Amino acid sequence: MTVQASNLESEQLPDPSGAPEGDVSKLAGKSPTRLALGRFRRDKLSMVAFVVVALYILAALSAPFLVKFGVLDPTSFNQELTDPSTGGLPIGKLGGISWEHPLGVEPQTGRDVLSRVWYGLTFSLAIALTATILAIVFGAVLGIIAGFSGGWVDATIGRAIDLTLSFPSTLMLLALSSIGIQLMADILPGTFSDPLPNGAYVVFVLALFGWPGVARIIRGQVLSVREREFVDAAVLLGASRRRIYFKEILPNLWAPILVVFTLTMPAYISAEAALSYLNVGIKPPTPTLGNVLRSSINYSSADFIFFFTPAFLIMIIVVSFNLLGDGLRDALDPKTHR
C-alpha cells in the first residue's frame, strides 16, 4: 500500500452537528433533511411563523366539529343585539363585545363574529389548499417533464406557460364566473348558490392560472440540477435514465417544491379574499375569510372591531405563511450545494 499518511489532509473537518468529541452519534451522518430541520428549529422567527400556521390549520380543522356541537354558531341571527335606529349597528361598546360574543356581533344580522371568522378559516383553508395542491401537482409534473425532456416537449410546455401567464386572468375569471359556476353546479352536487360549486370555481381558476408559475420554477430547478456534475458522474457510471431521474435529480427537487408550496398557500388565501371582494366565491351565509371581510368593509369607521378582525386575521396568516416559506427556503437551500 503506497498511500501514506502524509496524504491525510490538514483540513479541519467541518462539524455542523457541534457534537462533543468522541460522541458515538458523530459517526452517523446527518442527512440534508435532518440538517435543514435543525437549522429551521434554530430560526426563531420561522418557528413563530410555524406555530401560527399550525394553530391556523388546527383551528380550521376543528371548526366544523365545534359548529356541529354547537360551540360555534356562525349562522344564527341575533337581531335583538343590533340597534335598528343606528342602521343595525351592534348594541354596546366595541361592536357588541360580550362573554357570549367575544368579538362582537355582525351589524344588521347579529351573527357571532368569532364563529364566522373561525368557521371562515375552514373554507379559506379548503379553497387555498386544494388550489395549491392542484397547481403544484400540475405545475411540478409539467415542469419536471419540460426540464427533463427538453426539445419540442419543453418548447410546447413553455409556450403553454407563456400563454396562460399572458391571459388577463382576473378579467376572465369575473367575466366567466356565472358560466363557470353553473358548469361546476352541473358537475358537482349543489346548486348555483351553494358553497361547493362556488368554491370549486375559485379553486379551478386559481389552479388554472397558478400552475404555470410553479412549472416555470420547477423547470428551472430541473435544469440547474441536471447541469451539476453528479449527473454526469451517474451517466459515466452507467446509470439508467430512470435511475438518474428518480435517484439523482428528483431527491433534489423536494425542497424547492416544498418552498413553492408554502409560498403559494398565502397567495391563494389572499386571492380568495380578493375574489370574494369581487363577489366571486362562496357566498354568505357560509362564511369564508374573504366574504366576512367583504361584508365588514362597509363598516370600517362605524364598527371598527368588525372591520378589523377578518382583515387582521388574513394578514397574520399570510405573513406567517410567507415567513415560514422563507424560513424553509433558508433552511433547505444553503451550503448543501454551494
Place this chain on the structure above:
Amino acid sequence: MSDRTSDELPVSAGMPNDDPRPRGEDPVDSDEIDYVAPLEAHAASVADPNAKPILEVRDLKMYFPVKSSGIIRRTIGQVQAVDGVSFQVPEGGSLGLVGESGCGKSTTGRLITRLYQPTGGTINFDGRDISKTSARQLKPLRREIQMIFQDPYTSLNPRHSVGSIIGAPLAIHKVVPRDKILPRVQELLDIVGLNPEHYNRYPHEFSGGQRQRIGIARALTLQPKVLVADEPVSALDVSIQAQVINLLQDVQREFNIAFLFVAHDLAVVRHFCPEIAVMYLGKIVEIADRETLYNRPNHPYTQALLSAVPDVKQAAVGGRRERIRLEGDVPSPINPPSGCRFRTRCPIAQEICARVEPPLLQIGQRHKVACHFAGELGKHPDRPVTAPLLGVDDTGAPDPGATPSPLAANEPGYSDTWYDLERKTMASA
C-alpha cells in the same frame, strides 16, 4: 494489469501499521506542508517507453451547434470547441492537457469518456473505436473509462450518503452482491485516505479536498483502465492540491491506471505527467515529453504559459526573467482566426500565419509543434520553417515550384523520423 479478473482491489492488505495517526479519527493533522513547492512531495512520474497506447485519439472534433433564439431554433453557427486533436495515452501512463480557460480541455475529456458524441474523429480504446458506440453499448465500457470532476461541490449528490455515492457503481453494474458493497466502500475510503467509518456521512460534512477524495474513490470503484482527471485540484487550496495529486499518483501506480490529466497551468501537471500537450482554441499546438516541453518549448504560446510558472528554472525560458504577457483575449471558438489560431496574440506572427494553418510537425524524437516559426525562445527563425514542406512561399502564397511533403499528417503518437529544424532535413534516432 494481469489480475483484473479479481474483484478484490489488491490493496489494504499491506497497510503500514506504523502510521502514527489513529486511523479512526478525523483526518486532522498538523503535517507541515511545503508551501514553497507543494508539488514536490512525491517523485515525478516517469514514462515507461515501451508501454502500448491504451487510448489513441485521432483527429477528434466536437462542434457544438449555436441555435438562434425564438420559436424556430435554427442552427446559426458552430462552437469549434475541439477541432482535430490527436494524441496517445500509454497504458498506465499519463498525458497532461494544458491550456487557458475555454480552449476545449474539458470537452476533450468529455469526448473520451463519451459524455459527448464526437462530431468527427476516432477514439481508439484498447483496440476498438468507441467514438460511435451507442449509449446502450457503452454501459460495459463505462467500467473502463472514468472521470474525476473539477468541482467537488457539484460532483457529489448532496442527497446521497458517501456510502451510496461510492457504492452506486457496484450496484449499477451488479459487480458484487448487495451485502458486499459496504466492505468494498470502506476499503475504497481507506485507499483514498478517509475514515472508513464515515460511509454514512453526507458530502456537506466534508471539506473540498475530502470531497475530491470521495470523487476519486467513486472513480476507482470499477477499477478503470483510463481516468480522465478534469482539473481535479484547481478548486482546492494550494496546500491541499499537493496531497490530492500525491493520492492520484499513488492510485495510478497501485492500479496501473492511465490518466488524461487536464489542467490550466503547467505547474500542476509537471510532476504528474511525463508527457504534456498544450491546447489553444481547440487544437494541440505543442506536445512533447516533460523535459523537452519545459526546457525547450518551441511554440510561442507554450513559452508564454511557461513564463507564468514561478518555479521553472530560468534556463527554461531562455535565461530571461520577465513574464511574457499575452495581449488580448482568447478569440471566440465560433469564429476562430484564419490560419494559425494563435496569431491574434502571437508576438512573432507574420503574413503566412494568417494564410496557412501551421501543421503539427514532429521536430524531435518526442516533440511536435504547430508553428511556422518554431524555435526556442529568442531563437525563432526569420523564415517560416514549414513553407517548403507545405508547398508555399514565405508569405504563405501557393508556390507552384514546391512539392508538399506528407509530414504534416495529423497522426497520434510519434514516428521514428522527424524534421530537424536546424538542418532542415529528416532525422532519426
